[in-house]
Amino acid sequence: MSLTRRRFLGWIGAAGASTVLGSSADASSTVHFKGYADSFAILHDITLCVGCRACETACNKVNELPPPDLPFKDLTVLNQKRRTTAKAFTVVNRFENAKTGSLSPAVFVKKQCNHCLEPACASACFVKAFKKTPEGAVSYDHSVCVGCRYCMVACPFEIPSYEYDNAFSPRVMKCTMCHPRILQGQLPGCVEACPKEAISFGKRKDILNIARERIKKHPERYLDHIYGETEMGGTSWLYISGVPFEQIGMREDLGITPAPELTSGALGAVPIVVGLWPVLLTGIYAISQRKEKVSAEEQALAVAEAVEKTQALAKQKLTGELEKAKKDALKDKDSAIKQAVKKALDDAAAAIVKQEASNV
Amino acid sequence: MSEKTLSVNKTLLTPFNIFAGIVLVIGFFITVLRFTKGLGAVTNLSDNNPWGLWIGFDLLCGVSLAAGGFVTSAAVYIFGMKRYHSAVRPAILTGFLGYALVVFALNYDVGRPWRLPYPFIIQQGTTSLLFEVGACVALYLTVLFIEFTPAVLEWLGLKKARNLVVRLTMLLTIFGVVLSTLHQSSLGALYLIAPSKLHPLWYSTYLPVYFFVSSIIAGLSMVLFESTLSHHYFEDKMDETHLKENTGVTLGFGKAASLVLAGYFTIKIVGLAISNNWHYLTTGYGAWFLLELLGFVALPCFLYAVGVRDKNVKLIRWTALLTVLGIVLNRLNISLIAFNWQLPSSERYFPHWMEIMVSVFIVVVGILVFRFIVTKMPILYEHPDYKGNH
Numbered sequence: 001m002s003l004t005r006r007r008f009l010g011w012i013g014a015a016g017a018s019t020v021l022g023s024s025a026d027a028s029s030t031v032h033f034k035g036y037a038d039s040f041a042i043l044h045d046i047t048l049c050v051g052c053r054a055c056e057t058a059c060n061k062v063n064e065l066p067p068p069d070l071p072f073k074d075l076t077v078l079n080q081k082r083r084t085t086a087k088a089f090t091v092v093n094r095f096e097n098a099k100t101g102s103l104s105p106a107v108f109v110k111k112q113c114n115h116c117l118e119p120a121c122a123s124a125c126f127v128k129a130f131k132k133t134p135e136g137a138v139s140y141d142h143s144v145c146v147g148c149r150y151c152m153v154a155c156p157f158e159i160p161s162y163e164y165d166n167a168f169s170p171r172v173m174k175c176t177m178c179h180p181r182i183l184q185g186q187l188p189g190c191v192e193a194c195p196k197e198a199i200s201f202g203k204r205k206d207i208l209n210i211a212r213e214r215i216k217k218h219p220e221r222y223l224d225h226i227y228g229e230t231e232m233g234g235t236s237w238l239y240i241s242g243v244p245f246e247q248i249g250m251r252e253d254l255g256i257t258p259a260p261e262l263t264s265g266a267l268g269a270v271p272i273v274v275g276l277w278p279v280l281l282t283g284i285y286a287i288s289q290r291k292e293k294v295s296a297e298e299q300a301l302a303v304a305e306a307v308e309k310t311q312a313l314a315k316q317k318l319t320g321e322l323e324k325a326k327k328d329a330l331k332d333k334d335s336a337i338k339q340a341v342k343k344a345l346d347d348a349a350a351a352i353v354k355q356e357a358s359n360v
Numbered sequence: 361m362s363e364k365t366l367s368v369n370k371t372l373l374t375p376f377n378i379f380a381g382i383v384l385v386i387g388f389f390i391t392v393l394r395f396t397k398g399l400g401a402v403t404n405l406s407d408n409n410p411w412g413l414w415i416g417f418d419l420l421c422g423v424s425l426a427a428g429g430f431v432t433s434a435a436v437y438i439f440g441m442k443r444y445h446s447a448v449r450p451a452i453l454t455g456f457l458g459y460a461l462v463v464f465a466l467n468y469d470v471g472r473p474w475r476l477p478y479p480f481i482i483q484q485g486t487t488s489l490l491f492e493v494g495a496c497v498a499l500y501l502t503v504l505f506i507e508f509t510p511a512v513l514e515w516l517g518l519k520k521a522r523n524l525v526v527r528l529t530m531l532l533t534i535f536g537v538v539l540s541t542l543h544q545s546s547l548g549a550l551y552l553i554a555p556s557k558l559h560p561l562w563y564s565t566y567l568p569v570y571f572f573v574s575s576i577i578a579g580l581s582m583v584l585f586e587s588t589l590s591h592h593y594f595e596d597k598m599d600e601t602h603l604k605e606n607t608g609v610t611l612g613f614g615k616a617a618s619l620v621l622a623g624y625f626t627i628k629i630v631g632l633a634i635s636n637n638w639h640y641l642t643t644g645y646g647a648w649f650l651l652e653l654l655g656f657v658a659l660p661c662f663l664y665a666v667g668v669r670d671k672n673v674k675l676i677r678w679t680a681l682l683t684v685l686g687i688v689l690n691r692l693n694i695s696l697i698a699f700n701w702q703l704p705s706s707e708r709y710f711p712h713w714m715e716i717m718v719s720v721f722i723v724v725v726g727i728l729v730f731r732f733i734v735t736k737m738p739i740l741y742e743h744p745d746y747k748g749n750h
């Protein structure tokens with residue numbers, strides 16, 4: 001393996017360290033990023049929207065998207081609740097008016113990427129395909145995107161969509177806040193097209209002030225809530241409405257915690273695990289080795305003792321046996337001699353008897 | 361002559377082989393479809409449901425069930441439980457195969473698989489938990505591969521190379537544990553970013569801890585489960601040491617699993633209490649959550665304990681299966697069932713049959729490769745040249 005332990009630790013530790021040093025999507029500090037000072041924002045005044053779909057038409061044109069299944073003039077599409085898709089970066093939905101309890105007057109809400117100040121999508125992307133630009137737009141670079149779709153899982157507003165039917169170069173698709181147009185000094189397509197001025201574009205500070213002004217001037221018309229001022233840490237699209245946001249498809253339970261903070265704890269644990277685990281494990285290993293060594297030594301000692309004992313015993317036994325054998329041998333010798341003498345005498349006697357008999 | 365062909369036919373045309381053959385053919389066609397017509401042609405994925413079965417099962421379940429490799433090698437080499445030594449090789453092998461298949465499966469799921477190295481070579485998205493998962497899985501796959509090579513080298517008779525690798529065992533094991541801790545927990549941490557989409561009973565800031573702890577349970581139980589299967593199908597391949605140690609492994613791992621399950625149960629309750637989610641328990645999701653917690657955590661914890669006390673190997677083995685199913689249930693709950701619970705049922709996800717088929721295909725490929733390797737290489741027995749030489 002060419003990767004040394006040190007290099008590996010350094011590299012893996014970088015995953016945690018760089019989040020400490022990271023600027024915009026600061027994942028492991030609790031410093032609240034307030035957004036780029038001079039960034040732009042767009043205000044959608046829901047009370048002014050008439051659901052004409054002019055913004056959808058314009059968005060389709062400036063982004064060169066394929067023509068829709070039903071023409072933009074066809075307002076029957078409003079009968080269904082829609083979400084953004086790969087072919088429509090923005091959609092207008094119609095809701096019952098909570099004040100009257102009916103569709104007259106209905107409430108229309110435009111939906112598109114909110115261009116969060118600290119975007120969940122950008123924090124989730126493992127190739128940094130998303131970037132919060134100083135202008136306020138959250139841009140996407142399809143030339144690096146792997147297509148893991150974690151950004152779609154992460155986005156709390158359910159915005160990014162995917163080109164599932166494209167086999168060779170599928171992209172994540174979402175509103176660009178018309179970043180290229182902004183850079184050229186033009187208004188976003190939808191802002192320009194809106195006939196009712198339900199969408200206004202400007203510096204975020206100014207836009208917030210405009211929204212506050214309107215709420216102050218017409219408390220009977222608006223609820224005292226600028227959606228997007230603090231939601232998920234703040235967004236670059238802001239909304240004001242006369243009916244509770246919850247009733248017009250906008251979640252009010254998202255909280256004000258920016259998405260990167262949700263994962264900062266887990267990311268911060270990386271260097272700790274990398275630094276501490278090997279030390280602890282080596283320690284445990286050393287202890288278990290030591291235990292084993294001690295027990296091995298004890299075992300060896302016991303074995304040695306046992307061997308000695310048996311050896312001694314064997315020796316003892318051996319000497320005893322030797323003596324016995326000597327004694328036995330002596331005894332044997334004695335009896336053998338006696339036997340031999342006896343046999344010789346017998347033989348001699350027999351020979352004499354034989355001789356005498358032949359002499360007769 | 362005719363008898364011989366008959367017997368060859370008999371050994372090849374087993375029900376499993378026929379099934380595997382059909383799965384491979386269907387899998388091949390779906391693969392072609394997937395890579396020529398795109399994800400939309402073979403999956404039910406949508407803009408609201410960007411992650412389906414291939415993430416929920418292939419990635420989440422795959423990685424946790426492959427944890428046996430790091431759990432076993434840590435037990436034997438770091439905690440010094442040498443008496444479980446014969447369990448290491450099969451566990452490393454299944455771990456390696458598991459991770460290899462996870463990476464293989466990811467190629468189906470991501471939109472542009474040929475760009476999978478991009479996060480490492482082009483731009484590092486270090487704020488992403490997925491980056492951590494990717495980096496650790498890639499490194500750990502390498503570690504597992506090296507840990508597995510001694511078996512291959514013994515098979516090939518390359519003594520010197522084999523001894524060199526064996527000397528790295530300790531280092532590799534520590535590497536493996538660090539990497540596993542990181543990515544097992546990060547898989548849970550992936551969902552930390554979506555509190556608005558995951559049901560509060562499953563969402564918790566402890567998700568990374570839950571995933572890590574339950575991966576140990578999954579690892580232990582998978583070792584037990586696999587050894588049951590291996591006993592059934594490859595007993596002839598096992599040497600005396602393996603057979604002799606097996607009861608000890610079963611009891612030891614069963615005991616460990618019971619303890620870790622008890623700990624897991626406790627921290628799940630603690631999590632429930634800290635986020636004060638008791639009131640959800642009376643809802644439909646609550647019942648489902650309780651089923652998971654009582655039926656697939658508390659129950660196996662108890663059964664393992666009983667099995668160990670009574671030295672009931674059979675009970676322990678069945679409990680291992682129950683536990684493995686519980687882990688699968690947990691991962692599917694988090695990734696699919698309790699995920700996007702805020703959506704109306706018409707917008708919820710259910711896998712396309714071709715997605716299911718691809719998952720089955722990948723499991724079958726895994727089994728076939730496993731079978732090939734254990735029948736050829738010294739996995740379930742020690743190579744005669746290297747006996748007791750570890």
Ligand code: SF4
Pocket residue numbers: 112113114115116119120121122138154155156157158159160174
């Ligand atoms: S709304 Fe969603 S896609 Fe848009 S910037 Fe925020 S997180 Fe990203």
Ligand code: SF4
Pocket residue numbers: 124125126127128129130144145146147148149150151152172
């Ligand atoms: S799909 Fe693309 S943009 Fe989205 S997180 Fe994955 S790599 Fe990043």
Ligand code: SF4
Pocket residue numbers: 058059060062063089090112174175176177178188189190191
């Ligand atoms: S800002 Fe541009 S991309 Fe976004 S909705 Fe408006 S026209 Fe479409």
